[in-house]
Amino acid sequence: MNGFLQIPIVRWFEQRLPIFGFIDDHLVTYPAPRNLNYWWNFGSLAGIALVIQIVTGIVLAFHYTPHADMAFASVEHIMRNVNYGWLLRYIHANGASMFFLVVYIHILRGLYYGSYKSPREVLWWLGLVIFLLMMATAFMGYVLPWGQMSYWAATVITNLFTAIPWVGESITTLLWGGFIVDNPTLNRFYSLHYLLPFVVVGVVMLHLWALHVNKSNNPLGIDMQGPQDTLPFHPFYTTKDTLGLGVFLLVLAYFVFFNPNYFGHPDNYIPANSLVTPPHIVPEWYFLPYYAILRAIPDKLLGVIAMFGSILILFALPWLDTSPVRSAKFRLIYKHVYWFLVADTVVLGWVGANPPEGKFILIGQLATAYYFLHFLVVMPLVGKFEPTRPVPEGIATAVLKGGGARGSRRRTHGQGVMRGVVPAALAAMLGLGLAGQAAAESHALPAHGWSFDGVFGSFDQAAMQRGFQVYKEVCAGCHGVEYIAFRNLQDIGFGLDDVKAIAAEYEVEDGPDDEGEMFTRPGIPADRIPSPFANEQAARAANNGALPPDLSLITKARTGGPDYLYAILTGYDEPPADIELGEGMSYNPYFPGKQIAMPEPLFDDAVEYTDGTPATPEQMAEDVTHFLAWAAEPELEVRKRLGVKVMLFLIVLTALFYATKRKVWSKAEH
Amino acid sequence: MADSAPAEGGVHGDDETRRDFLYLVTGAATAVGTAAFVWPLIDNMNPSADVLALSSTEVDLSPVEVGQSITAVWRGKPVFIRHRTTEEIEAARNVDLNDLLDPEPDEARAEKPEWLIMVGICTHLGCIPLGQRSSEPRGDWGGWFCPCHGSHYDTSGRVRRGPAPKNLEVPDPLVYLTDTLIRIG
Numbered sequence: 001m002n003g004f005l006q007i008p009i010v011r012w013f014e015q016r017l018p019i020f021g022f023i024d025d026h027l028v029t030y031p032a033p034r035n036l037n038y039w040w041n042f043g044s045l046a047g048i049a050l051v052i053q054i055v056t057g058i059v060l061a062f063h064y065t066p067h068a069d070m071a072f073a074s075v076e077h078i079m080r081n082v083n084y085g086w087l088l089r090y091i092h093a094n095g096a097s098m099f100f101l102v103v104y105i106h107i108l109r110g111l112y113y114g115s116y117k118s119p120r121e122v123l124w125w126l127g128l129v130i131f132l133l134m135m136a137t138a139f140m141g142y143v144l145p146w147g148q149m150s151y152w153a154a155t156v157i158t159n160l161f162t163a164i165p166w167v168g169e170s171i172t173t174l175l176w177g178g179f180i181v182d183n184p185t186l187n188r189f190y191s192l193h194y195l196l197p198f199v200v201v202g203v204v205m206l207h208l209w210a211l212h213v214n215k216s217n218n219p220l221g222i223d224m225q226g227p228q229d230t231l232p233f234h235p236f237y238t239t240k241d242t243l244g245l246g247v248f249l250l251v252l253a254y255f256v257f258f259n260p261n262y263f264g265h266p267d268n269y270i271p272a273n274s275l276v277t278p279p280h281i282v283p284e285w286y287f288l289p290y291y292a293i294l295r296a297i298p299d300k301l302l303g304v305i306a307m308f309g310s311i312l313i314l315f316a317l318p319w320l321d322t323s324p325v326r327s328a329k330f331r332l333i334y335k336h337v338y339w340f341l342v343a344d345t346v347v348l349g350w351v352g353a354n355p356p357e358g359k360f361i362l363i364g365q366l367a368t369a370y371y372f373l374h375f376l377v378v379m380p381l382v383g384k385f386e387p388t389r390p391v392p393e394g395i396a397t398a399v400l401k402g403g404g405a406r407g408s409r410r411r412t413h414g415q416g417v418m419r420g421v422v423p424a425a426l427a428a429m430l431g432l433g434l435a436g437q438a439a440a441e442s443h444a445l446p447a448h449g450w451s452f453d454g455v456f457g458s459f460d461q462a463a464m465q466r467g468f469q470v471y472k473e474v475c476a477g478c479h480g481v482e483y484i485a486f487r488n489l490q491d492i493g494f495g496l497d498d499v500k501a502i503a504a505e506y507e508v509e510d511g512p513d514d515e516g517e518m519f520t521r522p523g524i525p526a527d528r529i530p531s532p533f534a535n536e537q538a539a540r541a542a543n544n545g546a547l548p549p550d551l552s553l554i555t556k557a558r559t560g561g562p563d564y565l566y567a568i569l570t571g572y573d574e575p576p577a578d579i580e581l582g583e584g585m586s587y588n589p590y591f592p593g594k595q596i597a598m599p600e601p602l603f604d605d606a607v608e609y610t611d612g613t614p615a616t617p618e619q620m621a622e623d624v625t626h627f628l629a630w631a632a633e634p635e636l637e638v639r640k641r642l643g644v645k646v647m648l649f650l651i652v653l654t655a656l657f658y659a660t661k662r663k664v665w666s667k668a669e670h
Numbered sequence: 671m672a673d674s675a676p677a678e679g680g681v682h683g684d685d686e687t688r689r690d691f692l693y694l695v696t697g698a699a700t701a702v703g704t705a706a707f708v709w710p711l712i713d714n715m716n717p718s719a720d721v722l723a724l725s726s727t728e729v730d731l732s733p734v735e736v737g738q739s740i741t742a743v744w745r746g747k748p749v750f751i752r753h754r755t756t757e758e759i760e761a762a763r764n765v766d767l768n769d770l771l772d773p774e775p776d777e778a779r780a781e782k783p784e785w786l787i788m789v790g791i792c793t794h795l796g797c798i799p800l801g802q803r804s805s806e807p808r809g810d811w812g813g814w815f816c817p818c819h820g821s822h823y824d825t826s827g828r829v830r831r832g833p834a835p836k837n838l839e840v841p842d843p844l845v846y847l848t849d850t851l852i853r854i855g
Contacts, residue, residue: 055711056711059711059714062714062715063714063718077718077720080719081718081719081720081721082714082718082719083710083713083714083716083718083719084709084710084713084714085714085718087710088710088711088714242700485720485723487719487723525723526720526723526724649699649703649706650703652699653696653699653700653703656692656695656696656699657696659692659696660692660693660696663689663692663693
């Protein structure tokens with residue numbers, strides 16, 4: 001950098017705006033404690049996660065339509081038509097979960113090593129402000145796809161404000177811009193969802209500013225006393241951070257390419273409906289502990305206060321913690337109490353993922369009680385009375401003195417903690433994601449096994465073509481596939497001429513013509529496959545009051561996906577004696593409530609397959625499920641193939657980052 | 671290096687080279703990864719699959735009488751279709767190609783002389799020229815006149831004066847399905 005600054009034009013610029021010196025001061029020669037362990041990676045990872053969210057978000061906004069009638073369809077447009085749209089959306093959706101994961105570990109690190117204590121109180125506050133802004137941003141982003149979960153999340157969260165005495169109702173009306181969550185709400189949420197990340201960027205700047213005033217805390221929790229305690233940020237921590245980045249990207253890529261809806265909820269692939277609440281609504285995994293606290297208290301206002309209080313209490317942490325020692329390493333009791341709190345929040349998350357009934361009510365109340373007890377009673381008392389191990393004099397003396405043996409043992413300790421915590425945090429996150437899904441499941445589904453399962457899975461074109469025939473000849477009487485265009489059928493192996501012939505069999509409404517009249521014409525490949533009913537009312541009128549759902553997203557919109565669909569199609573049975581069927585209903589143990597309005601659809605030889613496959617009900621059910629699985633995720637094969645390449649590349653890249661980090665650190669005495 | 675114990679400096683130098691190579695490879699891999707990530711951020715702005723699928727339009731010419739013009743829409747762009755009079759055809763064909771800014775014979779622009787079919791977008795900066803209605807100014811050559819920056823087009827849609835560099839574009843492909851039914855795109 002010094003040589004660079006001697007170049008005349010650089011010097012000329014530098015004298016007018018000392019930006020290179022600024023970068024040098026804060027990212028290159030910036031003195032960092034020499035003993036930072038991998039816990040300290042998560043700050044920079046959070047920054048990168050924020051950048052990924054902003055970049056993919058700006059691009060998604062090119063294609064998204066913030067209108068109650070069009071938002072859901074525009075998200076499907078992104079998934080199906082926009083070049084790499086599915087990739088950008090899945091990075092953005094899973095990136096949000098990864099952002100929270102990283103930030104939670106970052107917060108837990110601060111909590112363990114006492115990073116909130118004097119003189120870093122303002123730094124801690126700014127971090128909490130970022131956290132609150134993140135939560136608001138994530139919530140509003142979740143509303144944008146305008147699925148059922150989006151809609152009801154918006155309704156429930158905005159209703160929290162009705163708990164405020166006197167003015168609560170007016171505030172909620174103000175937030176909605178109407179009397180329910182509707183288009184005005186969606187529009188303002190979109191505006192704020194775009195704005196808040198940039199506010200976060202601003203607060204991140206302040207956070208870094210505050211950080212660089214007193215410099216980083218470190219695992220020993222003692223101040224740096226001189227150059228012997230520090231290492232320049234570059235190349236030591238830049239290489240250490242990039243190694244962490246490689247691992248982070250691997251985890252993100254796994255979800256994006258191979259399990260993209262893991263953290264989502266099937267109900268969010270059902271368009272928003274203001275008249276029907278899904279039977280089991282839960283927030284995203286990162287809000288579950290607060291949700292559990294809200295439900296633990298059987299009083300509306302107090303529940304809301306407790307929920308917000310659970311975060312606001314963290315602002316007082318620098319004073320609630322009375323211990324003079326920063327790092328939990330030297331605090332013999334807090335060290336254990338800390339892990340108890342971590343376990344407590346995981347329990348809260350688990351309770352939040354489950355319905356508020358039975359044992360979960362009591363467990364939730366106990367866990368909530370401990371949460372507050374921990375901060376209000378345990379921390380102040382432990383800090384006063386606990387014995388502590390002697391704190392070292394200085395970082396260098398503690399880390400370097402005694403040669404390799406002690407130093408390496410210490411490092412092993414740091415890494416050992418990491419080895420336990422990251423998988424534990426990941427497991428908790430995965431578990432919470434899964435718990436939310438499992439709780440919604442009613443009847444155990446038999447696993448069928450599909451060719452498109454797994455990392456290398458792909459679709460079977462013959463099965464999809466047969467499935468399309470079943471759809472066309474059996475299902476299409478009542479069910480549409482509104483997001484599928486005829487041209488998409490080329491993906492399942494039809495040639496362009498086949499597609500044209502199929503399209504021409506349909507009448508498509510077009511117009512208005514020169515006289516202003518609507519008219520029908522034969523379909524062309526660019527048309528979407530017409531739905532059997534013009535609107536919901538017509539569909540209900542023709543179906544005994546029941547609404548046959550559109551099938552384009554059905555395998556994504558039901559828990560269990562293809563297995564559920566197959567089970568429904570083959571699961572019709574005689575009702576047991578204790579069940580009395582409603583009029584026109586059939587018994588099906590896999591359907592929620594076990595009574596389904598759709599009569600058994602598949603009988604022997606309901607279609608005649610052109611390839612000679614015997615048309616048994618099982619065969620037809622399998623084929624049509626295969627077709628509909630493709631209809632829901634037409635990008636699946638491309639996604640998995642690209643995913644394999646990306647994962648291989650990231651593994652190589654991470655190995656290179658590791659080698660570079662080792663090389664660089666071999667120069668440092670440690 | 672092969673004989674006796676290697677000198678201290680030699681080992682150091684070798685190590686240095688290996689390290690530089692490692693940094694180079696790591697840096698290059700990072701650059702490749704970043705570039706690969708940037709591509710979806712750019713490519714998503716290209717026309718999406720549904721837009722590309724709508725790239726052809728059919729137009730029925732039978733209601734258009736001699737001397738009339740209609741404007742069809744292809745890929746969202748106006749397509750000027752003029753059923754030319756014999757005078758207009760003659761004016762378009764009896765031109766010395768050397769007088770033209772963008773020399774092109776009318777025969778190459780109108781497959782059937784009575785039908786002139788062009789994308790109605792000025793080749794200067796994309797405005798829509800006037801001249802589709804008989805009440806509109808048609809410029810000094812009786813074709814079209816672009817009000818934005820004053821380009822004149824003749825009855826073959828060729829630029830005759832003004833800042834426009836090229837003749838109005840003839841859509842490609844353009845197919846006569848029957849005598850009076852065309853498909854553009």
